[in-house]
Amino acid sequence: xxxxxxxxxxxxxxxxxxxGYYDRETIDAILDAMPMCHVGYVIDxxxxxxxxxxxxxxxxxxxxxxxxGRGLRAAEGTAVCLTVSLLDGLxxxxxxxxxxxxxxxxxxxxQPRKITEPDRKADLLNGMIDAFYPGRxxxxxxxxxxxxxxxxxxxxxxxxxxxxxxxxxxxxxxxxYALPIWAGTVPVKMQMMPPVPDPRNLDGVEMxxxxxxxxxx
Amino acid sequence: xxxxxxxxxxxxxxxxxxxGYYDRETIDAILDAMPMCHVGYVIDxxxxxxxxxxxxxxxxxxxxxxxxGRGLRAAEGTAVCLTVSLLDGLxxxxxxxxxxxxxxxxxxxxQPRKITEPDRKADLLNGMIDAFYPGRxxxxxxxxxxxxxxxxxxxxxxxxxxxxxxxxxxxxxxxxYALPIWAGTVPVKMQMMPPVPDPRNLDGVEMxxxxxxxxxx
Numbered sequence: 112x113x114x115x116x117x118x119x120x121x122x123x124x125x126x127x128x129x130x131g132y133y134d135r136e137t138i139d140a141i142l143d144a145m146p147m148c149h150v151g152y153v154i155d156x157x158x159x160x161x162x163x164x165x166x167x168x169x170x171x172x173x174x175x176x177x178x179x180g181r182g183l184r185a186a187e188g189t190a191v192c193l194t195v196s197l198l199d200g201l202x203x204x205x206x207x208x209x210x211x212x213x214x215x216x217x218x219x220x221x222q223p224r225k226i227t228e229p230d231r232k233a234d235l236l237n238g239m240i241d242a243f244y245p246g247r248x249x250x251x252x253x254x255x256x257x258x259x260x261x262x263x264x265x266x267x268x269x270x271x272x273x274x275x276x277x278x279x280x281x282x283x284x285x286x287x288y289a290l291p292i293w294a295g296t297v298p299v300k301m302q303m304m305p306p307v308p309d310p311r312n313l314d315g316v317e318m319x320x321x322x323x324x325x326x327x328x
Numbered sequence: 329x330x331x332x333x334x335x336x337x338x339x340x341x342x343x344x345x346x347x348g349y350y351d352r353e354t355i356d357a358i359l360d361a362m363p364m365c366h367v368g369y370v371i372d373x374x375x376x377x378x379x380x381x382x383x384x385x386x387x388x389x390x391x392x393x394x395x396x397g398r399g400l401r402a403a404e405g406t407a408v409c410l411t412v413s414l415l416d417g418l419x420x421x422x423x424x425x426x427x428x429x430x431x432x433x434x435x436x437x438x439q440p441r442k443i444t445e446p447d448r449k450a451d452l453l454n455g456m457i458d459a460f461y462p463g464r465x466x467x468x469x470x471x472x473x474x475x476x477x478x479x480x481x482x483x484x485x486x487x488x489x490x491x492x493x494x495x496x497x498x499x500x501x502x503x504x505y506a507l508p509i510w511a512g513t514v515p516v517k518m519q520m521m522p523p524v525p526d527p528r529n530l531d532g533v534e535m536x537x538x539x540x541x542x543x544x545x
Contacts (some may be wrong), residue, residue: 121374147415147429149366151375157338158368158375162413162433196379198364198518203539206469207457208479212364216379240424252423252504262425280526287469291533294526297542301415304515309497311505318510322420325514 115217118274121220122273131275141217141274142167146243147213149296151192165193166242171266172219173235178263193219193267201297219272225266232264243323301328344522349491358434358491359384359412362544363460368409383459388483390438390452395480410484418514421498422507434468436489440482449481461538472491518545
């Protein structure tokens, strides 16, 4: 059985709580399906929501930022909320307010920790490449120490977290089903399109399998 | 010429500022391309990032929430950050830290206003339906007053906002172009799949054009 996380004041779903999940299997599957996330910081008292990429390794999610950025300065030692969302469909009902969306989302709350040990940082950054493109880190020019230094790497434990999902068709009032109104769902997919090789690739360099097999969503 | 917004302490891009845009044409195009957004609130001192749908009407974006939800309570009279992001591609370079993503995003800062006047609320909620599915509000069962009452509708002026974009292929160090490493871009698209009619649709009810013509992304 997948590990259940404790429900806290921040992760408890107030509304439509049948859509809430607190088990790691559900949470991890959503985190692994979508690299793009939105990290919320509080900067000078006001919220700032920045899009970035996250990846998971075991019980933590990681993201990186420039050491010069304000997100990083805000993140050190203060609470963040990291949210990952996938839009799976548009739900058209028979009255306006029954319209909805199918989605999967995860919210993680906590205090990020900055990874400073250079070897650990390099390992994790290579882990990021391999999380998205399995095996790719081994064929790359190794990262320069100075580049690693300029990059801040943050980790957040998956401890205070919840998932939320909706799937299926519209749910209308019983009497509305008698109306001659088209209702239904329009599924939405994140689609990887044919890769575009860099014009400066050397002759004879073939597209690796980790490019052709990318699958998010 | 498209209206330029003033650059504030919150919207000024600190890094890679060649990717920043402050004109309404660019900002509006991104807002209109993607209904999904992430709204950041500060609740009891900690950030909370909630996915929801936004739509634009003129100089404002709107979103709705349950009157029972905590987002709404947090949003009234306090600052929010509303961020819309589209992932357009994965960028694979010749060394780890030159990997990137193509994207379009908008951040809007401000204090949301709650729309309370019932007729205005109904008009705006119908406007939401029509923003996503042109003309659909006219064929629906009108929204019940009680449902409108239970729904909180928030508006945010597009005054303190900026857009950020990246497009194109990888940018590597000059000496790395001599390496036999495949580099390039994998474009990502938000794809609408074939609509799934509700099994309870009445016989003979045809799929309207506003369903077949949906185009986000």
